[in-house]
Amino acid sequence: MLNLINVYADILDDSRNGQTNHRWINIHQMLTKRIIPCIDVDLDEDGNPAVYTGINFENLEYTGDPVEMAKQYNMAGADEFVFLDITASAAGRETMLETVSRVADEIFIPLTVGGGIRTREDIKDTLRAGADKVSINTAALETPELINNGARAFGSQCIVISVDARRRFDEQGENYFSVDGESCWFECTVKGGREGTGIDVLEWVMEAENRGAGELFINSIDADGTKDGYDIPLTSAVCDTVSTPVIASSGCGGPEDMHEVFTEAGADAGLAASIFHFGEYSIEATKEYLDERDVPIRTWDVDIAAVFSIYCIIIIDMTYNGEMFCGHIKI
Numbered sequence: 001m002l003n004l005i006n007v008y009a010d011i012l013d014d015s016r017n018g019q020t021n022h023r024w025i026n027i028h029q030m031l032t033k034r035i036i037p038c039i040d041v042d043l044d045e046d047g048n049p050a051v052y053t054g055i056n057f058e059n060l061e062y063t064g065d066p067v068e069m070a071k072q073y074n075m076a077g078a079d080e081f082v083f084l085d086i087t088a089s090a091a092g093r094e095t096m097l098e099t100v101s102r103v104a105d106e107i108f109i110p111l112t113v114g115g116g117i118r119t120r121e122d123i124k125d126t127l128r129a130g131a132d133k134v135s136i137n138t139a140a141l142e143t144p145e146l147i148n149n150g151a152r153a154f155g156s157q158c159i160v161i162s163v164d165a166r167r168r169f170d171e172q173g174e175n176y177f178s179v180d181g182e183s184c185w186f187e188c189t190v191k192g193g194r195e196g197t198g199i200d201v202l203e204w205v206m207e208a209e210n211r212g213a214g215e216l217f218i219n220s221i222d223a224d225g226t227k228d229g230y231d232i233p234l235t236s237a238v239c240d241t242v243s244t245p246v247i248a249s250s251g252c253g254g255p256e257d258m259h260e261v262f263t264e265a266g267a268d269a270g271l272a273a274s275i276f277h278f279g280e281y282s283i284e285a286t287k288e289y290l291d292e293r294d295v296p297i298r299t300w301d302v303d304i305a306a307v308f309s310i311y312c313i314i315i316i317d318m319t320y321n322g323e324m325f326c327g328h329i330k331i
Contacts, residue, residue, distance in 0.1 A: 032296040033262050034269035035283055036247065037073045037276045038082035041066050041096065041115075049099040052086070053225070053274050063277050067102045073276070074107035076283045079298050081107055082217075082271060084135065085115025097129040104130020114162055114217075118143075123150050127158060135217055137162040138190040141197060141204070144211060151212030160247075161213040164189045165201045165234055166221040174200040179233050186234050193221045201234070202241050209244045216246045217271075223251030225274065230261040239266035247271050254281055255289035262295050 044050040051063040063069075066083065073081055083103055085096055100113050113126050114135025126134050140146055140161055150159045165186045173185025186201035205216055218238050220231035228251055235248045248267035252258060258270040275281045287297045 032298045033258075033267075033290065034079040034247075034298065035258070035286055035290075036080045036082055036269050036271045037078050037283070038084060038249070038271050038273050039063075039066055039069055039277075040084050040086045040273065041099070042085070042087050043096075049096050051277070053277055066099055067106060069277070070103040071106040073283070074109055076276075077287065078109055078283050080110040080112065080269070082112045082114070082135070083131075085113075087115070097125060100126065100129045100131060112160055112217075114160070118146075120146070120149050120153055123154060123158070127154060133158050133160050133215070135160040135162045137164060140208065141188060141190055141199065144207065147208055147211035147213055151214070156212045156214035159213050160215040160217050161205070161208040162217040162219065163201055163205065163238075164193045164219045164221055165231075166193065166196070167234075172198065175202045175237070177233050177237060186237065189221065193219075193224075202237060205238055205242050205244075209242045213244055216242065216244050218246055218248055218267075220250040226251050227253030227274070229253060229257040230265065230267075230270070232260065232265050235261055235265035235267050245269070255286045258286060259290055259293055259295060262290070 039051045040053065041049050042052050049066050051066050051069055053063045070081055070083070081103075083100060100111075104111055110132040111130060112133040112135050113129075113131040114137065117123060117126060117134050117136050118139040123134050123136075134150070136146065136150070136159070147159060147161065166189055167179060167184045168187045169182055169184045173187070176183045176185050188197045188199040188201055188204050189195060190197055208216065216238060218235055220234050223229070223231045230248045230251045235246065239246050245268040246266075247269040248261045248265065249271040252261075252270065252272035252275055254275060258272070261267045261270055276283065287299065290297050291299070
């Protein structure tokens with residue numbers, strides 16, 4: 001425990017000096033592969049937060065209550081949990097912080113929250129609501145300095161850059177790959193995949209890493225909701241380009257797809273939604289499948305992890321840059 005405290009203190013010292021500590025993040029978090037369920041949250045017709053699931057970022061169907069689903073995944077042995085407010089950026093509204101706080105109260109695993117985060121104050125408010133990390137997409141592309149500012153203020157470990165990528169089969173890109181016998185490049189999109197940017201994904205992830213991003217969340221619009229497997233060419237390209245940990249997202253149809261993205265693409269974590277939401281596979285069964293094939297996964301008992309998480313929250317509540325800030329470190 002003392003070693004954990006000392007390491008965290010070193011990270012805070014580095015971030016105060018404008019430095020980031022990628023070595024600690026890579027070694028500490030990447031000892032095992034992580035299994036991460038994700039919920040896409042929107043407001044229902046009555047204005048209440050609800051979870052939705054769709055295909056290619058469209059045709060969304062009601063799936064459940066975000067707080068109840070978070071509680072279930074916490075008890076099911078998920079390594080982390082992702083809460084995405086999927087219309088906040090496009091609608092120009094703030095993230096559902098009250099719901100984030102309720103979710104944070106129910107889980108004892110790292111919580112990443114994305115959607116509608118545009119400023120340093122938004123990052124601070126989201127972390128104070130109970131998030132351990134924030135996922136930023138549109139605002140980071142529009143104002144890249146937000147990555148630097150967030151990493152300096154709160155540490156790189158809190159800053160996740162989300163990339164909603166789509167394939168383009170034209171001559172406007174910078175980095176090309178052969179996909180199904182055709183040459184394509186990967187374009188960054190914004191506002192939930194609704195708008196293209198003309199920015200090459202590989203150029204952007206290198207810039208994000210250099211600016212201090214602690215993790216990269218790679219979504220494939222082409223694979224989203226299809227259950228045909230992760231976009232291996234996209235994920236491999238990103239993993240080969242950066243040293244920052246990469247979360248693979250979109251397209252998971254079962255444990256075999258996670259095995260593929262870990263062993264063939266080199267992803268550090270696999271995110272899935274519908275296969276877990278609708279009970280097609282459990283997190284336990286997924287981990288057993290991976291463990292049987294020698295993929296290192298986390299097998300901590302949920303109750304032990306919960307106690308350890310609470311202890312860590314208590315010890316790192318401190319004054320930071322003149323402001324009271326309570327961080328959640330949950331291993």
